[in-house]
Amino acid sequence: MNFSILFIFITAFIVKGEKKDGYCHQYCYSFDYVRSQTSFFSTKTPYFTMRRKEIGKQFQVANCDPVKIWLYIRHGARLPKAKEMDRLSQLENLRTEIIANYKKSNSTIAFGAMCEADLDLLREWQWNWNITKEYDEHLTTQGWNDIKLIAARYRQFLPNIFEDNYNKQKYLFRYTDVQRTEASFKAFVEGLFGSNAHQYINVPPQSENVKLLKPYKFCASNEEKITGNQSEYRKYLRSNIMTQLAIDVSERLGFGCPLKITQILDVYDMCIYEHAWNPKATSAWCSAFTPSQIHELEYIEELRKYYESGYGIKTNERLVCSLVNDMLNHIGNNDEPKAVVYVTHSSSLLLLLTALKAFSDADSLRASNYYSMSTRKWRLSNIAPLAANFAAVKYNCPNDIEQEKVRFFLNEDLIEFDWCDKGLCNWSDVKKEYDDYIQASCDEYYCSSSNTRESQSGYMFSIALLILAFISCLFVSFSV
Template identity: 60%
Template sequence: MEFQIKLFVVHLLFLTINSVDLINGQRRSFCCQEYCYDSDKEKTQINYFSSKTSYFIEKRKQPGKEFFVPNCTPEKIWFYVRHGARLPKNKEIKRLRKLEKVRDKIIKNYEKHNTLPKYGEMCDSDLNLLKKWKWDSNITKEYDEHLTVQGWNEVKKIALRFKGLFPDIFKTPYDKEKYLFRYTDADRSESTFQAYVDGLFGSDFDPKSIEVPPGEENNNLIMPYFLCPTDKEETRGNRSEYRKYLESKIMYRLVSDVSERLGFKTPLEPEVVFDMYDMCIYDQAWNPEKTSAWCSAFTPSQIYHLEYPEDLRKYYESGHGRVGNSRLLCSLMNDMLTHLESKTEPKAIVYLTHSSSFLLLLSTLGAYKDAAPLKADNYYSMSNRKWRLSNIAPLASNLATVKYNCPNEIEQEKVMFFLNEEPIEFDWCNMGLCDWKDVKENYKIYTQVNCDEYYCYSGASATAIITKVLIAGVSMSFIIKYAFFHS
C-alpha cells in the first residue's frame, strides 16, 4: 500500500449515530452470514482480492489454441509483465505486526462468550486458525516490498509457458540482437526480471550477462506518470468516488458486522479491520494453496465489498475514469507500435512493470471499459463490471502483443493482444485477431505527437497542479493513511 487512509469520518459515525446497533451495548439478533472459512472447500472469494489476487489461484487453463492463428506465423512479441507476490512496505509491516494483539483480544472474546453474536459467530476451526497465527519475524523493514518465493515462481512459470507457446521467437539462447529487457529500479522489478530470465533461459544462465538500458531511461519509459504531477484530490480526496465509498453505509455496516462477529462490544477502528483484510490477502498471496487465518474474519460477501475500493480508486487513478490517463503512456505506446512495425530485430521485447503502469496501458488501449462509470453508489449494479482488477490485473498479470505474418490473407499483417493468456476482443477486430492497419489507425495519435509534450494533462500547468496537490495534502493529512495496495 502506498498510503493508508484511516477512515476517520466513518469512525465518527460509529460514535455519533444513535441508531447503531453496537453502541451502548445494544445488539442485533444476528450480525453476519453463518459461515466457516476453514471448512469451505471452494473459497471462491479468494479469487477476488483485486490487484493482489494470485495469478494461478483460479487454476487457469493451459493456453494453446488461442495463440495459434491458422496459416499465420508469429514474428514479434511485445510483452508487459507485472511483478508477482511481494512483501509489505515498511509502514505496513509495523501495522500488521500489531495484529497479534488483536488476535489475542479476539480469542479472549470467544473464551468469555458473553460478547459473541447470537448468529454468525466464527466456527471453532476458524478460531483455531487464528490461535495458531503469528507474524513472521523474518519479515523486517530490510526486506520490505521484496519479491517472495511465490512471486518469483509465478513469473518464472509464465515465462516457461510463453517459451512453449512461441518457440520460434523464444527458441534461441540470449542474444542482445534478438531480445530487449527493461525493468524499473525497484528491487521487486529487478527480481521479476531475474525470475523471467530464469524461466526463459534456465537457472544456470546469469541475468547479469544481459544488456539492459540504464535504470533512469527505463523508469521514464515504463513509469512516466511520476514525472507528470496529478491531482490526487480528484482520485482520493473529499469529493472522490473512492472516498465516498469508504464513507458509505456499505463500509460502515461491514466494519460494524466484522467487529461484532469477532466478539467486540463496540466497533473496532476501521483501520484495524482493513489491516486484518490486508493480512488475509498477503497470507493468501504468499501461500495460495494454504488457508489464511485472517481471511476467516470475513464472510464471502464482505470480501467482495472490500474488493471494490481499489477497483474504484484505480479506475480514476489509472483507468477510464479520467480522459487524461490515456496520455500518460504515450511513449510506451509509441515504443510498442514502433517495435511491431519494424522489420528488424529484436524479436522479443519484455518489460517488467508495476500495477499502475499495467492498468494505464489497458485503459490506453481502450480495453475493459464499462458502459457506465464506476461510482461509489453503484456497487451492486457493477457486480459484473469489466474493470475488475481481480480478473484483469492480478499478481504477475501480463499483456502480450503478438505480430503475425499471414501470407494467404488480403491483410497479411495481423496482431493479437493477450491479457493473462486470453485474447482481448476489441470490437474492431475479428475474435481478437486484428488487422495491423487497424491497430495503427486506432492508436495513430501515439506515433504522430511529441510524447514529451503530450503525455501530461492538458488544461492546467504543472505548477497549478502541484499547488492543488499541496493544498489537498494539508486538508487531507488526517485521513491519507489508508489506500489499497499500490505497486
C-alpha cells in the first residue's frame, strides 16, 4: 500500500474521537448567506466577487490628465480542460455514494455532518453533459460578461483615452492563439465600442507577439522545484494540514475511510468552477467544505504559482524583459496608439507583477508556513482572479516640475509602490526603478543558458559529472 495512503488511514483511526473545535460544529453552506470563502478561490475567483474599493476615483489625479494606457488582461471564466471534464463528470458516482452513506447512517455522522439542505443540493446535482471536449477551456457566458463590463468601466473612468469610436491609429489589441483569449478580446472591444466591434479590428497572428503574451514559452522551467516530489507544492499536499482536511471532508461526506486527495481536489475544482460560471448561484460541491478548509485548499495553487510564475524562483523576473520594455516604451513616448491592450493568461500576468516587484512578501511561501502567511500579499484570489487586469496609465501634469507621471493599477485598484508619492510616480523614477530592463539586451538577459528560470547550470553540471563518471568506468574497464 502507498505509504501516504497508509498514513492517512492510521491518522484517521487515531483522531476518530478527537476533533479540533473547528470541526465539531455543523456547517451548513445552504444557510450561510455571506459565504466569505467564495472570495478565496485562487485564480478561479470571480472578478466581481471581490468588491472594487472605489468607482473610478482612483484614476483621477488633481491637475493631471490621463493620456495613455497600457493594459494587460487575463481572460475571463472558462470551461475545464478536456482531461478535467473526464474526472469531473465522474463526480456523479461520488454523489451517489455520499447520498447512500447518509441513508445507511441515518444522518448520524459523528462530526461536521452535512445539513439536509446541503444534501438536497447534492441529490439534485448533475454533470452538464453539454460540456464536451470540443469546448475545451472555452470562455463562458459569465466570462464574456465580466470582460465586457470591465472594458465599459475603463471607458467610463478614462474617457480621454477610450473614445466612442474605434480608430486603428489610436488603439492596439493583441491576444493569444486560444479561444478563451480571442473571445475575451471580442468581449472587451464590445464593451468599448459596441456590438460586433471586433469585426472591423484587424489583429495580426499571435505568433508575432509570443514573447509579450506567453513569455514563459521560451525558457525551460524547473519542474522539479515547481511540482516535483520535493517541491513546496508536493510537501503541502502531504502535510498534516491536508491529511487532516482529507479526514474531515471524507467524514463529512459519510465515508469511514478517507478519500484520496485527488478525489477531494476534484470536488474542490467542481465547486470553484460552478461558482465561476454563476457567482450568484449555489454549488452543491462547495457544501463539502467549511470556510476554513477553502482557505487551506486555496494555498495549494498559491504555492505552485509562486514557484512557477512568482518570487519562488529568482530568474522568473527575467522572463518578461521584452514585456516590461514594451510597457515602458509605450508609456515613455507621446506617439499613438493611446491604448495598448493585451489579452493573455494568469502565468504571464503574475510574471509581470513579479518583475515589477509588486505584492512581494518578506518571507517566501512554503508548505510549512501556511498559518504565518495568512496575511500574505501574494494571494492569487486578490491579485490574479478571473479577468484580472494590470494597467499602467500615463498622466500629463502641466503644473508640476516633472510633468510626466505614471500610475499603476491592478484590478482597478491603485498599486502604491514605496518609491512613488501615494501611487503617483514620476516618469524619471519609473525609468530608474526598472533600469535593469531598459539596459538589458532581452534576448541575452531573457533566457540565456546560465539564466533560465532557476539557473540550469547546476543541472547541466550534474549531467556532465554523470557523463564523466560513465567515461571513467569505461576507461577503468578497458584498462583492466
